[in-house]
Amino acid sequence: MLAYSIRRLITALLTLFLGVSLTFFVIRLAPGDPTDRFLTPSMSPKVKAAITEKLGLNEPLPIQYMTWVKNVIIDFDFGDSFANGRKASTVIMDALPYTLLLSTLSLLFGLLLGTVSGVYSALRVGTPVDRAITSILMFFYSVPSFWLGLILLGIFSIELNWLPGSQITSIFHERLSFFGKIGDYAAHLILPVLTLGLTTAPVYGRFVRSSMVEVLNSDFIVSARARGLSERKIVFNYGLRNALLPLISILGTSFPALFSGAVIVEVIYSLPGMGRVMVDAALGRDYPIIMAASAVAFVAVIIGNFLADIGYAVADPRVRLGDSS
C-alpha cells in the first residue's frame, strides 16, 4: 500500500511536471503575440520591443522556461497577468472557488438524479417506465450543455424573469443580510447547476442502470430470493451495494468532463469562474494566467484519478492496489 502510494505520487508529480512544461512550450510556439493587446498601428516598433522586454519575452525560450520553473518552485510565483498586472495566482484563486462550487453542486445533483433514476429504471427493467426513463436519460445524454443552458436561460431568465441569468450576485448584493446573500448566490446558481447537473446525470444514470440490472440477475441475488429474503433487503443490502461500487471508479475519471462542462456553463451564465479566466487568457495570449490555470487543471484531474483509485480500493476489499493486472 505504501509502495503503491509512493509510486502513485511520483507518477502524479511527473504528469504535472511534464504536462505543465508541455503547455509552456505549446502556447509559446503557437501563433499570436501577447504584446498585440498593448499596441496600436501608430506605435513605433521600439514600443513593441520595449514591452516585449518588459514582459520577459525577449529571452530565448529555454531561459524563459527555466525562469518560470524557478519562480514557481521557489516562490510559488506564477507571474503577473499581461492583461491587468494582477498576480496570476490571485486571479486563479479568485475564480477557482466559483468553479469548485458549481462543479460540486452539479456533481451532487447529477449523481443523485442519475443514481435514483438508474436504480428505479433497473428495478422495472423492460416496462414502459424503464423505457421512458432510458429515453429521458438518452435525451439529456445527447443534448449539448451550451444549448440546454441557452434554452433554460431564455425561458426562466429572459422570458419569465424568474431567475437571474448572469453573474453570481445581484447589483444590490452588498446591502443584503447574511442569509439574503446566501439566497442571492443560490438564485444565481440554480440555472447553471441545473444545466450542468442535467447533462451529467445521464452519465451516472446509464451506468447505474446497467450495473444494477447485471447485479440483480446474478446468482447471489437469485439465491437470496430463493431463501425468501424481503425484496427491500435484496435491493438495498445486496443489490445497491454491489451495483454502486463500480460507480466510484467512473466518478473520479468524470472530474475532467465536469471541469470542462463547468467552463462552458460559466461562459453561458457569465459566472466569474475558471471558465471565463481560461477563455479570456487563451484569447489574449495571457501566458502567466494560462500557465497557472493549466497547473490547476492538471492538479484537478490528477486528484480526481487518485480519489477514484483510493475510493475503489476502500469500497472493494478484493481490489489490491498496485496489482498490475
Next chain:
Amino acid sequence: MNAFKNLISQLWKSPSGRIGLILVALFSLLALGAPLLSPYDPIKQNLLLKSSPPSISHLFGTDLFGRDILSRLLYGARVSMGIGLGSAFLAVFLGSAVGLSAGFLRGGIDTFLMRIVDLLLGFPKFFILLLVVGLGSPSIWLTATVLGALSWMEIARVVRGEVVLIREMNYVKAATALGLSPMNIAMRYVLPNVSGSIIVSATLLVGTMILVEASLSYLGFGVQPPDASWGTIMNQGRIDPLGTWWISASAGSAIFLSLIGFNLLGDSLRDVLDPRTENSQS
C-alpha cells in the same frame, strides 16, 4: 458483406437501433449532398436580410450577416461530421494499436504503454484543446488531428483489457503451437475478437467528438471562416437568445439529433455485438 447485412438487420430490430441508423444515414447523406441540397451559397452575405426569422424563402431563417442558415447547416454538417469521423478514426486507430500491442505482447512493453496511457489520462483534455485549437487558428484537419490524438487512451484500455483475456484462449495457444508469427496471430485471431468493442467505442466516440468540437466552436475557438461547424453557427445565436431564437434552435437541433443518432447506434451496436451486456437489454 453478408455479415454487414446481418448486422444491419439485427440493429433494425430494436427501435433505438432503427432511429440511430436512420439519423446517422440521414446526416451522412445531408453532409455528402450539401452542394446539391443547399438553396443558397452558405458564405454569401446579404445584409438586407440580416437576422430574418424562418420564412418560405429561408426555411431556417438567416444569421446576423443575412446568410441562409439551412445552407450553412448543410455545409456545417461536412465540417462537424468530418471532424467527428476523422478524429474518432484516428483515436480508434491509435487506441487499437496501443491496446493490441500492450495486451498481446505483455511484459515491459505493456507496462511502458500503459504508463503512457495513465500519464495522458491525467491531462486536462478540454483545456489543452482550448489552448491548441484556440491559439492555433486551426484548420479542419488540425482540429480533427488534435481531438483524435487526445482521445485514444480509453480505447487503448478497453482493447488491452480484452486482448489480455483472449491471448489466454486455447485457439491462440494452438496458433502459437502451430508456429504462426505473433503478428499473424494478433491480426488474424485476436483483432477480429475485439472488433466488436472497437466498433462500439468508435461509434460512441464520433458523437463525443462532434460535441467537443461544437463546444469549442461555440466558445469561439473553432475552425476558422469561411469554414463553419454547427458550433460556429450556433455561436451567433448567443448574442440575442430569444430575438434570434432560430439560429440556436436550428444549429442546436442539428448537433443534438446527430448526437442522438450516434449514441443510439453505439448503444444498439453494443447490445448486438457484445453478448456480455445481454442482461441490460430491455
